[in-house]
Amino acid sequence: MENQVQQKKTIFSGIQPSGTLTIGNYIGALRNFALLQDDYNCIYCVVDMHAITVRQDAAQLRKRCLEVAATYMACGLDPKKNIIYCQSHVSGHAELSWILNCFTYMGELQRMTQYKDKAAKHADNINAGLFTYPVLMAADILLYQADLVPIGADQKQHLELTRDIAQRFNGVYGDVFTVPEGYFGKIGSRIMSLQEPTRKMSKSDPDDCYIAILDPEDAIRRKIKRAVTDSDGEIRFDPENKPGVSNLLSIIAAMSNSSIEETVSKLQGQGYGSLKNYCTEVVLDTLRPIQAEHAKLMADKAYLQSVLMENAERANAIATRTLRKVQKKIGFAERIKK
Ligand code: TYM
Secondary structure, eight states: OHHHHHHSEEEEEEEOOSSOOBHHHIIIIIHHHHHHTTTEEEEEEEOHHHHTTSOOOHHHHHHHHHHHHHHHHHTTOOTTTSEEEEGGGOTHHHHHHHHHHTTSOHHHHHTOHHHHHHHHHTTTOOOHHHHHHHHHHHHHHHHTTOSEEEOOGGGHHHHHHHHHHHHHHHHHHSSOSOOOEEEOOSSOSSOBOSSSTTSBOOTTSOGGGOOBTTOOHHHHHHHHHTOOOOSSOOOOOOTTTOHHHHHHHHHHHHHTTOOHHHHHHHHTTOOHHHHHHHHHHHHHHHHHHHHHHHHHHHTOHHHHHHHHHHHHHHHHHHHHHHHHHHHHHHTOOOOOOO
8 A cells, every 4th residue: 555655646736826716727727636636646735925926915815825725625635635735834845946046047937928928917016036936836846756737728838847947957966856747638728718718717807707616606607698609609619710609618518527529519509598508507516516615614714724734744744855855966065964
C-alpha cells in the first residue's frame, strides 16, 4: 500500500481567491481535480499570494481563502486524500520563487498574455508582482515535483514557461525538477462569456457574463436565458461561427459527463429555447449539491481552518525537501539541521 502511494504521480494545481469562482473554473479545473484524485497524489492550493498582485480587501481575502478551500471540498475533493492548503502558509513558495526569478528572463515575462491583459486592466497598479506572477506559479508547481497540472487553456502559456524554467535549471544543476505536463479536459478548457462568447468567461467581467458556482437558482435561470446565441437557429457545434451556441453545448457536455456529439444529437432539430432550458437544468443539477455542501462547510469555519493547517504541514514537508535540494545545488551555505 505504502509502495502504491509512493508510485503514484503527483498533481499540483491552484485557484486564486480573488473573486467568486465561476463555472469556467469548475469545468476547466475543479471538475478535473475531482476526477483525478484517485489516481494521483494531489496537491490543491489556494493561491492567495497570487491574488495580491491586484489590490484586495484584507477581510474579503481572508474569507475567500476559506471559501475556495470549501469549494474544493464541496466539489468532492477529500482533504485526507488530497493536500488542500493556502499558498501563504508554506514559505517555500516565496523562497523558491525568488531563486527562479534569477533563472527567468524579462523578455519571457513580457510575452505573457495574462500580464499584458492585467496590466491593461489595472494600469494604475502595474506592480512587480504582477510581472513576476508566472515565476511564483512555476515555483508552486516545481516545489512539489508535480508531473501533471490540470488547468484551463488560459494557463497554458504559464505552464510552458514553467517547463522552460525547469529545463533551464536542470540544464545547469542536473535533474533537480520534474518537468510537468499540462492536463486539459477534452471539453471546456475554455468556457466563454455568456454575453460575449468570443471572450473567456471571467469573474472580473460584468455579472451577466458568468455563472458563479454559488449563484442562486433564479440568477442562473436568468443568465442562461439571456445568453447570446446567433440568428441561424440551428443547434450545431462550431465555435468559430457559432460561439454562443457552442459554448452552451460545451457547458452541457462537461456538466452531464457526455460528449459534444451526444449532446448535439440529443438536441438536434430543437430550438434555442430548448437548448437553454436543458443547459439550465444541467447546470442547476450540477451546482445544487455543491452549493449545499459549501454552505455546510462554511458554517464550520473551525473545521475548515483545521484542515488548512494540517494540510499546510503536509505540504510544507514536501516543499522543504525540494527547497533544500535547490539551495544546496546553487551553493547557499549549509543550515543547521533542526
Ligand atoms: P485562476 O484562479 O484564474 O483560475 C483557476 C483555474 O480555472 C481555470 N479557468 C478556466 N477554465 C476554463 N474556462 C474558463 N473560462 C476559465 N477561467 C478560469 C484556469 O485555467 C485555472 O486552471 N495562475 C492560476 C492559478 C495558479 C496555478 C498555480 C494553477 C497559481 N499557481 C499552479 C496551476 C498550478 C490562475 O490565475 O488561475
